[in-house]
Amino acid sequence: MNAPRQVKRIAVLVSIGRHPVSGAPRYSRNDAAALELGRDLAGKHGARLAVLHAGDAADPALADYLALGAGEVEVLACAEGTDAARVLAARVEDCDLVLTGTRAEGAYDTGMLPYRLAAVLGRPLLGAAVDLDIEGGRVAVRQFLPKGLRRRVDAALPAVVSVHPLANVQPRYAYARLREGAIRTAPAPHVHDDAAQNDAAAWTLGAVERKPVRLAAAEKRSGHARMLSATTTESRGGNVVNGGTSVEKAQVILAYLREHQLIDY
Template sequence: MRPEVDEVKKPKQSALEVAVLVSVGRHPVTGRARRADQDARGVELALTLDEARVTLLHAGALDEQSEGALRGYLGMGLPALTLIEQPQGADVLDALAGTLGDARPQLVIAGERAEQGEGSGMLPYLLAERLGWPLVGGLAAVEKVEDGVATLLQALPRGQRRRLQVRLPAIVTVDAAASAARQSAFGPARRGAIETEAAAMTWDEAMPEWKVSPARKRPKRLKIVKATSARERFKAAAAKAEGGGGQVLTDATPEQGAEAIFKLLKEEGVLR
């Protein structure tokens, strides 16, 4: 029942309008429709924002499978989800851009890539280009939103973080570094409303021409040995993996040793 309590507490005149773009995911093992992992993280991020009015937006067809998946998002504690009806194989960009352009939310949150279809991750970029809003990718958290400027925490590889400031309205994408989505509760998921909206539709004309097949295992890269003589071939085959050419400091005082290590650490830029 906790999500509904949250709902009551939330003031109606909340300042920040947040739209979360959600899609229908695909379970990697069973292949069933589910909430997409990154989109669910995006919803979680939106729900943790202070004084935000969150709307969920999905463009696509409504059938039995996708309804189950979409209700998964409602089960996270939201009363309604806006569904822009688009048939299978449509290009949803126009419909989404139109809806977002009319609603003018301050912050649009999306996952990085879809788990079905092309999954190119282009949609947020195309929306940003179309609407002329800035886009920040790979978000870990939104630290604060003040005076139309959001302070964001971007996830870098190797567990590092970077702080960014972006002027709103903006589009942000969430990656796997953001906090995990809360569990979806069954009751609120059943009670939540899916409000359908009609919108103009354009077909995606390029996609039917492509050949889509289940992912093949990529061939492993072979070590190519370019040897001119038997000796070189033998050496390549029998070679032990060795770094080689390392510098060894023997009989150095601890200070000299520390100096050498310090220089290397500085060169690599790992010291902060």
């Protein structure tokens, strides 16, 4: 009888996120949750933790992961058009567990990386994990389901797990850890995929012109009241703010937008 597989190496894949309001580059909230789960498992099982990123080592947003607890971020330098899934798969072949976020937060992210990575490695994928544990050579995951439901599934190691943004962790940012950590560039493993190169050559990228969307409060009056307003002149309500600071005026506008559910933050 074979002994249960022990967890010796854990890899966490991180990406560059975007602030939902300003669009400024920052750490990805999904990957931050995966990093926190990976740190907890590595400490519990005495495993070696590797934090990996495929892209540009000069991106300042990578330093955020150092502050979140990554002692070192290893960046695999990839050229434009390189299949990141195959590059990462070649790097994590010897890892017992690979953790990722459900998807990155950029403009062109599809959420397919965990699936493609698991397919290239030939390993099971457990998605939307809110917590996980390892016991007896298997990884057990509690999955997030719609309407507040949860489901427990498990798979034999080695495996790939994508972490849901509502995972039961609380990443903590510490500037001292940012100063102590390091970002190291490593050459990307050479992979040759003619099909991927042909697919990349078939795409054409261009600027997207997005037309502004006019915000309008939902009409809550009855049909009879709306018909009367078409024939009579009446006040539609609202507030006219002439005094106060710019901050106070902005707060009035935000209160109106939230009241009519035109924004969700």
